[in-house]
Amino acid sequence: MTPEDPFLIHRSLLFTVAYEMLGSAADAEDVLQESWLRWADVDRAQVRDPRSYLVRTVTRQALNRLRTLSRSRAEYVGVWLPEPLLTSPDVAEDVELAESVSLAMLTVLETLGPTERAVFVLREVFDLPYGEIAEAVGKSAAAVRQIARRARERVAARRPRVRVSRAEQQAVVERFLAALRTGQLQDLLEIMAPDVVMITDGGGVVAAALTPFQGADVVAQVLAGAHRAVDTLDTTVVWLNGTPAGRIDFDGEPNAVSLMVENGRITRIHVVRNPHKLTRLDTPAELAR
Known part of the structure; x- marks a missing residue:
């Protein structure tokens, strides 16, 4: 060729x-x-x-x-x-x-x-x-x-009802990652909408919930528990699929986290844990129309 x-x-x-x-x-x-x-x-x-x-x-x-x-x-x-x-x-x-x-x-x-x-x-x-x-x-x-x-x-x-600017999206991602690093319930609750939904995808390869978590209290408890369950937790703001998002490494294991945001608060959290889906986090993909 x-x-x-x-x-x-x-x-x-x-x-x-x-x-x-x-x-x-x-x-x-x-x-x-x-x-x-x-x-x-x-x-x-x-x-x-x-x-x-x-x-x-x-x-x-x-x-x-x-x-x-x-x-x-x-x-x-x-x-x-x-x-x-x-x-x-x-x-x-x-x-x-x-x-x-x-x-x-x-x-x-x-x-x-x-x-x-x-x-x-x-x-x-x-x-x-x-x-x-x-x-x-x-x-x-x-x-x-x-x-x-x-x-x-x-x-x-x-489709999502509200479009947010890249600056707002990045600001919310940064606040979310900072709250996750503290593991404090109140920090997590303040950034999430009351009816937030969190979906985790482990594909049967790594531990992940089989059904979505619903409600800020439940999601905050799960995230705070994840914080307590690991020895090291590293977070990075990355651009995933054209949008500011997060990479979270629990004890060295990567997770990709994307957030949907409305009115400055998180309404939906997608967490991809399946390692077979995390092979494209180091080199930017070339996309075009």
């Missing part, structure tokens, strides 16, 4: 498409490998628009993978959360891209069926024409329009 190969030129875009459809960097990389093998056998002279051709190819492969994953995720131990990606602050400069790859949005996209998810991602995030999307998902353009409308309605009903 030469540097001028369209696959290399558009690789960041293709990875982003696959990742947004799958919520897993590892699966997205597998899809790119499968797509590259197909691209290697193509007569390039017959491809008028390599970018569109490659997006369609990746979409088809991601759809196949997503249908398989839907079955395995139904048997996942505990609550399945998307795989977090370390990103540079530059990703947040593209507000729409940052929102689309946020862990909050990827969690919402998990509620869509495979075809709905593909159509939503290609239309709402990458602004592909309905005709191109129809080719990618094997539907008519009219059917794709209907699917897109339903997907938009479902996402709108579940």
Whole structure:
């Protein structure tokens, strides 16, 4: 593969498409490998628009993978959360891209069926024409329009109600991590909304709750207990999926923590503990639209 190969030129875009459809960097990389093998056998002279051709190819492969994953995720131990990606602050400069790859949005996209998810991602995030999307998902353009409308309605009903600035998000993350370091209940309670929900994903590999924790009193008790249960607790503000978030190392074991914030207080906490999902916390991912 030469540097001028369209696959290399558009690789960041293709990875982003696959990742947004799958919520897993590892699966997205597998899809790119499968797509590259197909691209290697193509007569390039017959491809008028390599970018569109490659997006369609990746979409088809991601759809196949997503249908398989839907079955395995139904048997996942505990609550399945998307795989977090370390990103540079530059990703947040593209507000729409940052929102689309946020862990909050990827969690919402998990509620869509495979075809709905593909159509939503290609239309709402990458602004592909309905005709191109129809080719990618094997539907008519009219059917794709209907699917897109339903997907938009479902996402709108579940997506975060309030957008906060990066500065506010980072300030809340910093306060949360500081409260966690003290382990003091009052410090934790002050930063959380009364109806806060905390979800932990250990995937059956490490200890994690199988169901969400609900309510500030319960969540604060759990976090304070975690503080007491370890010898060392290191916290760092990091950019995950285009948003300020936290990396917390309990006795050297990493955890990725993303927060949803409304009116200066935390409404939702996602904690990814599954080590198989924490392999992308050292090198920023290259994302593009």
